[in-house]
Structure formats: C-alpha cells, structure tokens
Amino acid sequence: MNLDELTARLHAIRDQNDWRQFHSPKNLAMAASVEMAELVEIFQWLSEDQSRQLPAEKLAHAGQEVGDIVLYLLLLCAELGLDMDAVVRAKLADSERRFT
Template identity: 65%
Template sequence: MDLPALLTRLHAIRDANAWRRYHNPKNLAMAASVEMAELVEIFQWKSDAEARALSAAEREHAGQEIADVLLYLLQLGNELELDVEQAVLAKLADNERRFLP
C-alpha cells in the first residue's frame, strides 16, 4: 500500500471540497470513531458464528467501513506529522517482542 499516494488522493478530495478547515486532529479522530461505530453495528447482536459468516452485502459494507476508518486514521497521522508506516512497524515489532515466545 502506497501511503503517500493515498494521502495525495485524500488531500485532493479534501481540497476540492474546502474541507481543510475541518481536518484537525480532534475532528479526524472523532470521524474515525464514528466510522468504527458503523463497522461495529454490522456485528451487533450476531453470534460468533454469524459474525464469521456475513452475507456478501455485509462483507462489502464491512470493507467500506474498514476503509473509512483507515483513511481517517491516515489523515490523522498526517495532521500529527507522524510517519504512520514507521509507527505501525514499530508497534508490530513491540508486539512481537512482548507476545511471541
């Protein structure tokens, strides 16, 4: 996944719609949370088995919500001047150190 290219595309959408003033860290974190809630809603009241056997429409919807969360988080990382790829790799290495034998 080419994160800089994704950010370029996201910024083009943002700028074409004059949304820059709304894309501060607080609003982006809140937007990611709202999208995460929409993802959670897909699984609400489902058993473990049902959650693993989503219909094609539910799987597509889940993919859309996962993408929304990811895109907002990429924008948040950018606004905080974080290297998101490096942050992910560092966190993964930390988890490996902590949780692998």
C-alpha cells in the same frame, strides 16, 4: 498499498472541497471513531460464527467501513506529522517482542 499516494489523493479531495478547515486532529479522531461504531454496528447481535460468515452484502459494507477508518487514520497521521507505516511497524515490533 502506497500510503503516500493514498494520502495525496485524500488531500486532493480535501482541498477540492475546502474541508481542511474541518480536519483538525480532534475532528479526524472523532470521525474515525464514528466510522468504527458503524463497523461495530454490522456485528451487533451476531453470534461468533455469524460474525465470521457475513453475507456478501454485509461483508461489502464492512469493507467500506474499514476503508473509511483507514482513510481517516491516514489523514490524522498527516495532520499530526506521523508516518503511519513507521508507527504501525513499531507497534507490531513491540507486540512481537511482548507476545512471541
């Protein structure tokens, strides 16, 4: 996954639709949160086993929501001047140090 390419494609969509005015860090964080809630809703009331064995339709829906979340987070990183690859790698290294 080339994050720079994905971000450039997102920015092209944003610019074509004149959405930059809405893409403040606050709004992007809130939009990612809304998408996360939509992902959580897929699993609401399922047992642990059911949540691991989603029917194809629900699995596809979960994938769409994950995609939405990741794309909003890419836009948020761009707005904040954060390198997503770097912050994810740093967090993973921190977790490896703390938990392994």
